[in-house]
Structure formats: C-alpha cells, structure tokens
Amino acid sequence: xxxxxxxxxxxxxxxxxxxxxxxxxxxxxxxxxxxxxxxxxxxxxxxxxxxxxxxxxxxxxxxxxxxxxxxxxxxxxxxxxxxxxxxxxxxxxxxxxxxxxxxxxxxxxxxxxxxxxxxxxxxxxxxxxxxxxxxxxxxxxxxxxxxxxxxxxxxxxxxxxxxxxxxxxxxxxxxxxxxxxxxxxxxxxxxxxxxxxxxxxxxxxxxxxxxxxxxxxxxxxxxxxxxxxxxxxxxxxxxxxxxxxxxxxxxxxxxxxxxxxxxxxxxxxxxxxxxxx
Amino acid sequence: xxxxxxxxxxxxxxxxxxxxxxxxxxxxxxxxxxxxxxxxxxxxxxxxxxxxxxxxxxxxxxxxxxxxxxxxxxxxxxxxxxxxxxxxxxxxxxxxxxxxxxxxxxxxxxxxxxxxxxxxxxxxxxxxx
Amino acid sequence: xxxxxxxxxxxxxxxxxxxxxxxxxxxxxxxxxxxxxxxxxxxxxxxxxxxxxxxxxxxxxxxxxxxxxxxxxxxxxxxxxxxxxxxxxxxxxxxxxxxxxxxxxxxxxxxxxxxxxxxxxxxxxxxxxxxxxxxxxxxxxxxxxxxxxxxxxxxxxxxxxxxxxxxxxxxxxxxxxxxxxxxxxxxxxxxxxxxxxxxxxxxxxxx
Numbered sequence: 031x032x033x034x035x036x037x038x039x040x041x042x043x044x045x046x047x048x049x050x051x052x053x054x055x056x057x058x059x060x061x062x063x064x065x066x067x068x069x070x071x072x073x074x075x076x077x078x079x080x081x082x083x084x085x086x087x088x089x090x091x092x093x094x095x096x097x098x099x100x101x102x103x104x105x106x107x108x109x110x111x112x113x114x115x116x117x118x119x120x121x122x123x124x125x126x127x128x129x130x131x132x133x134x135x136x137x138x139x140x141x142x143x144x145x146x147x148x149x150x151x152x153x154x155x156x157x158x159x160x161x162x163x164x165x166x167x168x169x170x171x172x173x174x175x176x177x178x179x180x181x182x183x184x185x186x187x188x189x190x191x192x193x194x195x196x197x198x199x200x201x202x203x204x205x206x207x208x209x210x211x212x213x214x215x216x217x218x219x220x221x222x223x224x225x226x227x228x229x230x231x232x233x234x235x236x237x238x239x240x241x242x243x244x245x246x247x248x249x250x251x252x253x254x255x256x257x258x259x260x261x262x263x264x265x266x267x268x269x270x271x272x273x274x275x276x277x278x279x280x281x282x283x284x285x286x287x288x289x290x291x292x293x294x295x296x297x298x299x300x301x302x303x304x305x306x307x
Numbered sequence: 308x309x310x311x312x313x314x315x316x317x318x319x320x321x322x323x324x325x326x327x328x329x330x331x332x333x334x335x336x337x338x339x340x341x342x343x344x345x346x347x348x349x350x351x352x353x354x355x356x357x358x359x360x361x362x363x364x365x366x367x368x369x370x371x372x373x374x375x376x377x378x379x380x381x382x383x384x385x386x387x388x389x390x391x392x393x394x395x396x397x398x399x400x401x402x403x404x405x406x407x408x409x410x411x412x413x414x415x416x417x418x419x420x421x422x423x424x425x426x427x428x429x430x431x432x433x434x435x436x
Numbered sequence: 437x438x439x440x441x442x443x444x445x446x447x448x449x450x451x452x453x454x455x456x457x458x459x460x461x462x463x464x465x466x467x468x469x470x471x472x473x474x475x476x477x478x479x480x481x482x483x484x485x486x487x488x489x490x491x492x493x494x495x496x497x498x499x500x501x502x503x504x505x506x507x508x509x510x511x512x513x514x515x516x517x518x519x520x521x522x523x524x525x526x527x528x529x530x531x532x533x534x535x536x537x538x539x540x541x542x543x544x545x546x547x548x549x550x551x552x553x554x555x556x557x558x559x560x561x562x563x564x565x566x567x568x569x570x571x572x573x574x575x576x577x578x579x580x581x582x583x584x585x586x587x588x589x590x591x592x593x594x595x596x597x598x599x600x601x602x603x604x605x606x607x608x609x610x611x612x613x614x615x616x617x618x619x620x621x622x623x624x625x626x627x628x629x630x631x632x633x634x635x636x637x638x639x640x641x642x643x
C-alpha cells in the first residue's frame with residue numbers, strides 16, 4: 031500500500047466513521063487491508079477500496095471490526111458505567127418526577143452481558159440503588175442471542191473483568207466452564223426483540239433515562255442511521271442520555287442530540303425543553 | 308490563557324484538502340491544529356481541547372457552520388466566546404451580515420489564501436505579528 | 437431488589453399520528469409536527485406536503501424528521517421535493533437538503549447532470565458532493581466533464597475534493613487541464629496536486 035493509498039483510506043474512514051487512523055496505526059491498517067483483500071478476493075488496493083467505499087456486504091464493519099473492541103464481556107467500556115453512576119443518574123434525578131422508575135435500555139444487548147453488567151454495576155456502585163425502582167431492558171434484532179441472554183449462562187472469558195467476589199455474588203457456577211446469572215437478577219431484566227430501524231418495534235419499549243447503543247449505528251447506511259437516530263430520540267425522555275461505542279460519534283449520525291462531556295465519558299443528550307431551532 | 312492554548316486552532320471544514328491546506332499554513336505559522344468535519348464534531352473537539360480560535364466553514368454535512376456558531380454562542384463560559392473566523396464561498400454583504408449575526412468575529416471568502424489565514428489567525432489569537 | 441421488571445411500558449410516541457397528518461405538518465407543537473413528519477412519508481400526497489412544509493418549518497429537529505421521511509421515500513418525487521431547498525439562503529435548510537439527497541444519491545442520479553450545469557454556482561458546488569455517493573464509474577466522468585468547462589474556482593475545488601476519494605487514473609488528464617486553467621489560484625493548484633498524487637500513486641495489482 032502506498033503512502034497516498036493510506037492517506038486516501040484514512041480520509042475515507044475519518045469522513046465515514048470519525049475514526050482517526052494515523053501513522054501510529056499504519057502497521058495495523060496495512061495488516062487489516064491484507065486480511066480483507068484476501069477474504070474478499072481483491073487483487074489490488076484500488077478494487078478493495080471501491081468495495082469498502084460501496085460498503086459491499088458490510089465491508090466497512092468488517093474492516094473496522096479489527097480496531098474496535100468487539101468481544102462482548104461483562105463490564106466492557108466500564109468508563110461509561112462509571113459515568114452513569116457518577117453523573118448521568120444524578121442529572122436525571124434532578125428532573126424526574128419523584129417515584130418514577132429509572133429506565134435503562136441496552137440495545138443491541140447481544141447475549142446479555144451489557145444489561146446484566148448495568149444491573150450488577152448499579153447494585154454495586156450506586157449508593158441510591160435501594161431508593162429507586164430501576165427497570166433494565168435489553169433488546170436485539172437477533173432472537174437467538176436474546177434466548178441466550180435470557181438463559182444468562184457465560185464462560186470464563188465473558189467474566190474476565192469481574193472479581194471473584196462479584197461472580198460469587200451474582201452467579202451460580204453450573205459446571206467447570208460455565209456460570210449462570212442468579213435467577214432473581216435474570217428475572218429482573220426484560221428482553222425484547224427490536225429492529226432499531228422500525229419505529230413500530232422501538233416505540234413499545236417506552237421512554238428511557240439512559241440508552242446504551244454501542245457499535246451498531248455507525249455501520250448502518252445513511253438512511254437507516256437517520257431513522258434509527260430518530261427512533262432512539264423518541265425513546266429518550268427529555269434530558270435523557272444516549273451512550274455510543276467508544277470510537278463512534280453522533281457527528282456522523284444525527285444532529286438531534288447535544289454532546290455532553292463528563293469526567294468519564296462523552297455522551298449525547300436529548301434536550302430537556304423543546305428546541306428553539 | 309496559557310501560551311500553548313493561545314496557539315491552538317480548530318479547523319472545521321468537511322473538505323479534507325481544505326483542512327490540509329489550512330493545517331499547512333497554520334503549522335508553519337506556529338499554531339497547533341485540530342480538525343473537525345462538521346459542527347457536531349467541532350463541539351466534541353472543543354470540549355476536549357478548547358482552542359484559541361475556530362476557523363469555521365459554512366457548508367458542512369449534518370450541522371452547518373451558522374447553526375454551529377449560533378449554538379456555540381449560547382454556551383455559558385469562555386467556550387461560548389471563542390473567536391470564530393467564518394469561511395464561505397459567498398462574497399455578498401448579506402452573507403457577511405448573517406455570519407456576524409450568528410456570532411462570527413471575522414469573515415473570509417473562499418478560497419482563502421494561506422498567508423491571509425495565518426495573518427488573521429494571529430490577529431484573532433492576539434499574537435503579535 | 438430494586439430492579440423491577442414491569443410488563444408493558446408506555447409507548448414512547450404515538451403509534452400513528454391522529455387525524456390529518458398533512459395538516460399536522462404545519463400545525464401544533466414541535467412534538468406534533470415531529471410525529472406528523474415521521475408519518476407523512478407513508479401516505480398519499482405526503483411527499484409533496486413534506487417538501488412544501490420544509491419552506492416554513494423553523495425547528496431544526498422537525499426539519500430533520502421531514503428530510504428523513506423524504507429519504508425513506510427514496511423516489512424521484514422525493515428528490516424533486518428536496519431539490520428547491522438546495523438553493524436556500526438558509527444554510528441549515530441547504531445542508532439538510534444536501535444530506536437528504538446524499539442519502540438517496542442513486543435515486544437522485546437522473547437529476548445530477550442538470551444540477552452540475554445549473555446556472556447557480558452554489559448548486560453546482562453542492563451537486564459535486566452528491567456524486568461522492570454514486571458508483572465511481574458513473575460519477576467520475578461527470579466530474580471530469582465539469583472540470584473541463586467550469587469557470588468558478590470553488591466549484592472546481594468541490595469536484596477535486598470528491599475526485600481525491602473516488603477518482604482513478606482516467607481522471608488525471610482532466611485534473612491537469614484544470615490546474616493549467618487556474619494557475620493563479622494557489623488553493624486549487626494545491627488540491628489538484630494532492631488529488632492527483634492520491635489517484636496516481638496506485639500500487640500494482642497482483643495476480
């Protein structure tokens with residue numbers, strides 16, 4: 031890959047995703063190009079780049095995959111969980127009617143690590159956890175992963191960021207390799223099937239205080255990104271927050287949200303009042 | 308403001324070659340340059356590293372420069388009054404007036420020459436010639 | 437345990453807008469116009485009504501919903517409803533129109549040759565950006581043709597910026613000819629040089 035081809039690729043990826051690939055990442059970028067060219071049968075960079083630009087068969091996600099943390103495990107991107115308990119819930123409680131449940135959405139929830147992580151984190155780290163009703167909903171388009179999420183059975187890798195105490199407290203070991211989330215906790219997270227691009231499927235889930243929507247929007251095409259963002263906006267209470275994946279930005283997705291910076295994370299917010307336009 | 312911050316410029320333009328051209332001019336003039344591709348990204352960048360000056364184009368996807376400026380000027384604190392140099396393909400008096408009304412401190416018509424940019428950047432950052 | 441699991445939630449927004457969706461596009465609260473905007477794309481006459489209502493909608497978020505519904509419609513009718521706003525003096529409306537057209541670039545393709553030769557330089561400039569989202573086999577010849585006859589430096593610059601991403605070696609002659617016509621324009625010369633380098637330096641195919 032020539033210097034100019036690298037530049038061209040970086041410009042395209044920056045424009046499309048907001049991700050910056052500088053000289054420091056060059057080795058990894060070249061390696062990924064080689065892997066993807068082999069996987070797609072491209073014989074020259076130019077033809078691979080055309081494929082990437084056209085996002086043929088989701089090639090952008092395939093390429094970028096190698097640079098984001100895709101594996102799902104408990105307490106992944108915990109800086110956002112920290113932000114939740116340090117800042118976001120506090121802000122929400124300032125404006126929520128007394129007694130109204132705190133509602134948190136994990137979408138896509140995949141095999142459930144994220145919604146269960148949120149539950150455990152709150153129980154462990156939020157001093158006010160006993161003073162509020164908390165509803166956690168996990169949703170995904172893939173009914174197979176939802177089945178797995180409801181079952182709540184995980185291997186060592188998924189639990190690698192959890193201390194032995196946490197595992198002891200919230201899981202039951204069912205064999206050498208597997209632990210299951212305790213029934214009480216499993217029973218308190220609701221799972222639903224949702225296609226983010228279909229308002230008819232997102233609306234019934236109601237309004238949330240915080241939505242975690244990580245590593246999916248950025249891979250949708252233009253039109254789908256817009257529709258999904260509008261759906262998520264509707265599912266946020268005024269003043270509610272949405273957290274994207276670590277390398278994602280609303281700047282490539284939608285102007286509906288305001289960016290807010292906290293000590294632990296940058297998040298996006300639906301404005302409290304009707305906008306002044 | 309510390310000396311280092313006085314020299315930080317955030318270039319906000321969706322054209323990669325424009326950003327490259329401005330970066331070249333500004334770095335040679337001793338500035339540190341950050342980039343954003345639209346008004347939304349600009350907010351993210353300026354929250355992370357508040358610049359001494361914004362160079363803002365008008366026509367950018369998802370959030371144009373005028374909308375960005377109006378929202379910026381509504382922010383409380385020093386960030387809301389960050390000097391902003393607007394660049395635009397429009398040369399009309401009414402366009403300049405609109406930019407001023409949105410909160411621009413200065414206005415340059417594109418294509419902007421490199422020495423013009425460096426000169427006005429220094430002026431708006433309060434750096435002696 | 438404070439974690440509770442309720443049955444059904446309150447739906448987050450009206451499942452369908454009540455009453456006359458088209459009338460609601462220009463009446464009522466922001467939330468009502470928003471709901472109408474989201475529903476209008478799916479009803480007869482909705483596309484034209486969305487295009488008309490854009491002219492008077494002041495709220496940026498509701499405007500965004502108007503444009504999204506037009507993108508979803510993905511028809512030449514929707515393209516034509518958006519096009520007039522490309523000429524707007526209001527940057528927000530103009531860029532909203534551009535974003536919408538880019539979201540349905542393939543559908544807008546038949547209009548592009550006209551946009552690229554529009555008497556208004558601003559329209560020509562913005563039209564170049566729409567080409568970015570078309571297959572390069574279709575877009576590159578149009579951009580090269582523009583470079584051959586365009587007299588506005590900013591329009592040329594817009595075309596060059598897009599060619600830097602999508603152009604191949606067949607674009608090099610048009611780029612060189614344009615640079616020769618605009619020797620006194622340092623930014624354009626610079627960007628043609630940069631774009632040509634990106635296009636020209638291609639690693640050989642193997643096999």
